Amino acid sequence: DAIAVEDFRPKFLARTTMARKAADATIGASKMALIEMGRKHGRDVRLVHPAHTTMDCASCGARTKHALPLSERTYTCTACAVVSPRDKNSARVMLVRAGLTPAGVEGARPLGALLPEAA
Structure with missing residues (x-):
């Protein structure tokens, strides 16, 4: 029903001006296609x-003091002691920032999670 995606801007990927323009055009076209297909x-x-999606805790919102190295695949929160895979924690952080309710442990949303409120 809803999709949360990073607003990715790949400034660090290209070394030349021509490569940077090509990367910007490709990412821009991909974002436009995703938004159009969603609509x-x-x-x-x-x-x-x-x-900071990889540094924030999806449960309590606390931020780690240091960046996690790419070799470390498990995120452990120092504030609330939650342990989760790094990618799943980042995905949950993006859902929370987008204002969506993340799916539960079983992969099912709570009843009425994305339904508009009745007036």
């Missing part, structure tokens, strides 16, 4: 700022 199929697509 076509009645999905809510939300772009999320990507800063």
Whole structure:
């Protein structure tokens, strides 16, 4: 029903001006296609700022003091002691930032999680 995606801007990937323009055009076209397909199929697509998604805790919102190295695949929160895979924690952080309710342990949303409130 809803999709949260990083608003990715790949400034660090290109070394030359021509490569940078090509990367910007490709990412821009991909974002436009995703948003258009979401609109076509009645999905809510939300772009999320990507800063600190791997450093924030999805449960309590605390931020780690240091960046996790890429070799470390498990995120452990120092504030609330939650342990989860790094990628799943980042995905949950993006959902929370987008204002969506993350799916539970079984992969099912709580009843009425994305339903509009009745007036």
